[in-house]
Amino acid sequence: MPCLHLDAAEVSFPGLPAPVLHIPRLDIAAGSQVAVIGPSGSGKSTLVNVITGLARPTQGRVFWDECDIAQLSEGRRDRWRGANIGLVMQDFHLFPGLSALENVLLPARLARVADGAIRARAAALLSRAGLSRPDQPVETLSRGEMQRVAAARALLRNPGVIVADEPTASLDPENGAVIATLLLELAAQTGATLIVVTHDQRLISRLPRRIAMADGTVRYDSMAEAQP
Amino acid sequence: MIRFVLADLKRLWAGSVVIVLLVALAVALGVGVSLQERALRLGSARAAEKFDVIVGAPGSETQLVLSAVFLQPAALPLMPGEVLAELNDDPRVEWAAPVGFGDFHAGYPIIGTTTTLIEATAGGFSQGGMFRTEGEAVVGSAVPLQPGEAVVPTHGQVEQGGHEHEGIRYRVSGRLNPTGTPWDRAILVPIQAVWHVHGMGLEAGHDHDHDHAGHDTAHEDEEAHEHHGMDADAPLDEDWHRGALPGLPAILIKPKTIADAYRLRQDYRADGRTLAVFPGEVLTGLYATLGDARQVLAVIAAGTQLLVAAALLMVTVIHVGQRRRQIGALRAFGAPRAAVFGIVWLELSVLVGLGILLGYGGGYLAASLLSRAFAMQRGFSLPVGFTPEDGAMLAILAAVAALLAALPAWLAYRQSPAAALRN
Ligand SMILES: Nc1ncnc2c1ncn2[C@@H]1O[C@H](COP(=O)(O)OP(=O)(O)OP(=O)(O)O)[C@@H](O)[C@H]1O
Ligand SMILES: [Mg+2]
Numbered sequence: 001m002p003c004l005h006l007d008a009a010e011v012s013f014p015g016l017p018a019p020v021l022h023i024p025r026l027d028i029a030a031g032s033q034v035a036v037i038g039p040s041g042s043g044k045s046t047l048v049n050v051i052t053g054l055a056r057p058t059q060g061r062v063f064w065d066e067c068d069i070a071q072l073s074e075g076r077r078d079r080w081r082g083a084n085i086g087l088v089m090q091d092f093h094l095f096p097g098l099s100a101l102e103n104v105l106l107p108a109r110l111a112r113v114a115d116g117a118i119r120a121r122a123a124a125l126l127s128r129a130g131l132s133r134p135d136q137p138v139e140t141l142s143r144g145e146m147q148r149v150a151a152a153r154a155l156l157r158n159p160g161v162i163v164a165d166e167p168t169a170s171l172d173p174e175n176g177a178v179i180a181t182l183l184l185e186l187a188a189q190t191g192a193t194l195i196v197v198t199h200d201q202r203l204i205s206r207l208p209r210r211i212a213m214a215d216g217t218v219r220y221d222s223m224a225e226a227q228p
Numbered sequence: 229m230i231r232f233v234l235a236d237l238k239r240l241w242a243g244s245v246v247i248v249l250l251v252a253l254a255v256a257l258g259v260g261v262s263l264q265e266r267a268l269r270l271g272s273a274r275a276a277e278k279f280d281v282i283v284g285a286p287g288s289e290t291q292l293v294l295s296a297v298f299l300q301p302a303a304l305p306l307m308p309g310e311v312l313a314e315l316n317d318d319p320r321v322e323w324a325a326p327v328g329f330g331d332f333h334a335g336y337p338i339i340g341t342t343t344t345l346i347e348a349t350a351g352g353f354s355q356g357g358m359f360r361t362e363g364e365a366v367v368g369s370a371v372p373l374q375p376g377e378a379v380v381p382t383h384g385q386v387e388q389g390g391h392e393h394e395g396i397r398y399r400v401s402g403r404l405n406p407t408g409t410p411w412d413r414a415i416l417v418p419i420q421a422v423w424h425v426h427g428m429g430l431e432a433g434h435d436h437d438h439d440h441a442g443h444d445t446a447h448e449d450e451e452a453h454e455h456h457g458m459d460a461d462a463p464l465d466e467d468w469h470r471g472a473l474p475g476l477p478a479i480l481i482k483p484k485t486i487a488d489a490y491r492l493r494q495d496y497r498a499d500g501r502t503l504a505v506f507p508g509e510v511l512t513g514l515y516a517t518l519g520d521a522r523q524v525l526a527v528i529a530a531g532t533q534l535l536v537a538a539a540l541l542m543v544t545v546i547h548v549g550q551r552r553r554q555i556g557a558l559r560a561f562g563a564p565r566a567a568v569f570g571i572v573w574l575e576l577s578v579l580v581g582l583g584i585l586l587g588y589g590g591g592y593l594a595a596s597l598l599s600r601a602f603a604m605q606r607g608f609s610l611p612v613g614f615t616p617e618d619g620a621m622l623a624i625l626a627a628v629a630a631l632l633a634a635l636p637a638w639l640a641y642r643q644s645p646a647a648a649l650r651n
Binding site for chain 2: 049054055056074075078079082087089093095096097098102106107109110111112153154
């Protein structure tokens with residue numbers, strides 16, 4: 001499992017006086033489970049984009065183990081993300097016209113890694129997420145069901161890192177709990193690093209380490225407090 | 229990937245249909261214009277190919293060709309009848325045949341001519357046979373008359389104030405095979421019948437001695453254009469030396485050799501009484517003048533295509549805009565570049581390719597229908613067909629479309645997935 005090391009990472013946009021993200025240094029050990037919290041606009045999603053390679057930092061380095069993903073080209077970063085990161089976003093980004101199972105399998109199929117084992121795992125993940133009809137067209141699912149499909153898709157390739165940006169925000173508490181359990185259990189089971197951006201207190205309380213963001217930087221880190 | 233593309237096209241079917249139709253329309257327009265233009269060229273060249281040299285009275289060369297080859301009704305000036313006898317004696321001439329116009333039956337032109345011309349230019353009979361007497365007629369394949377039926381000539385076309393020749397009837401003796409020329413709409417009768425009907429009998433030395441009454445009186449008041457007797461049972465007389473022949477609007481000549489053709493044209497062009505033309509050459513000249521009109525048409529077609537291309541580009545841009553999020557999501561979940569490229573390219577290519585194929589089909593269909601309508605009206609077919617050039621054009625078009633389809637996929641990688649996912 002890879003560990004994260006951010007070094008002077010900065011994201012700024014033209015026309016804005018201050019960078020929206022400014023992190024001199026941040027380490028997340030392999031296999032740890034982290035909650036990222038903070039008020040709206042504090043830069044949580046920007047941080048997620050940077051550490052998953054969805055966006056390139058304006059400055060600084062983003063190491064996963066030895067690999068600085070800030071140096072990779074767009075295409076290489078996509079490939080790296082596909083192989084290493086399981087991503088759950090606030091919007092589900094499912095593809096209408098395909099069934100739940102096909103949605104789970106789509107990225108693996110496009111990456112040409114969908115063998116029999118992967119297909120079996122997709123079905124198993126869906127049933128574990130509590131979805132009884134994997135052939136149901138995805139546009140007919142409820143929101144809670146959609147997020148379960150999205151979570152199953154993120155976990156399909158046994159990623160070393162699971163990153164979720166407000167995975168339960170648009171769900172009722174019950175569905176939110178199901179998703180949270182699914183992510184936590186699977187991360188624990190495989191030893192994957194889990195990073196969750198959330199406002200959900202119940203979810204936060206289940207994660208050992210907390211990082212609080214404000215104004216684009218880390219204001220509080222429970223681990224730094226524990227080990228000064 | 230194919231599943232994904234199909235699901236996507238199904239989801240966006242309305243937009244997809246618009247793209248396909250837009251492309252099809254542009255392509256059909258271009259293809260239709262070029263096919264039709266080619267068909268016109270081929271069709272009229274074919275119509276003229278049996279007529280090597282046409283001799284007429286001095287006047288418009290174009291009108292002579294239009295009347296003799298395309299049977300366009302017009303009052304042609306007449307040349308002296310003796311030219312026909314002269315030409316028939318000329319050793320450079322294989323055959324020379326007069327054509328006389330003026331009468332119609334139900335809109336079909338009645339052409340006075342000779343058995344020689346019919347034998348030499350038509351492809352044989354589908355029913356019946358050649359006219360054997362003055363009152364018989366041979367019809368072209370596009371004339372809806374059967375052997376044995378009657379032809380009632382009117383002078384000029386009825387809708388243009390023509391009038392009937394009282395008591396004159398031809399009987400159809402045979403039907404010709406189709407030739408694909410305007411002559412398919414012609415009703416061919418012996419030239420002597422046309423002369424007699426119009427009171428232009430052989431003026432002197434008319435020494436047939438079949439005993440019919442009306443014939444001699446036929447000479448009495450020619451200038452009044454009275455209707456004169458035609459003897460339906462009189463035998464054919466194709467000897468042009470019996471006396472002074474009436475004036476003739478046109479004579480079609482088959483020369484023995486190409487050199488003879490040039491010499492004949494030279495001789496009869498220089499001659500003050502006549503005009504001699506190669507119909508092929510006149511048609512070429514006609515195309516040259518038509519060239520301007522064709523260019524206008526081509527510019528219009530090109531302009532329309534440009535507009536449609538612009539619309540297409542807009543559709544592509546919108547398509548990409550709609551797709552930005554989708555492409556961003558595909559990338560976010562780790563779809564490799566080749567797969568994203570393949571999906572976007574395949575989708576646009578399928579649409580544009582379908583449009584191009586439909587366009588070719590539509591253009592062909594439109595040109596064929598136009599040609600069919602033209603053939604029904606004018607009796608001569610404009611052969612619509614593709615040539616290797618069209619294949620090359622199709623290949624170029626397909627290549628350009630393939631490149632264009634790659635553009636959005638290429639553009640997609642100029643931003644990060646995070647940027648693409650933001651609205
Ligand atoms: N493309 C951009 N251009 C300009 N400013 C941006 C852009 N993307 C993000 N920002 C700004 O960066 C700041 C941080 O945004 P970010 O989405 O990371 O916040 P967040 O902590 O995820 O908030 P929320 O809890 O509402 O999701 C915001 O002030 C936002 O306006
Ligand atoms: Mg956010």
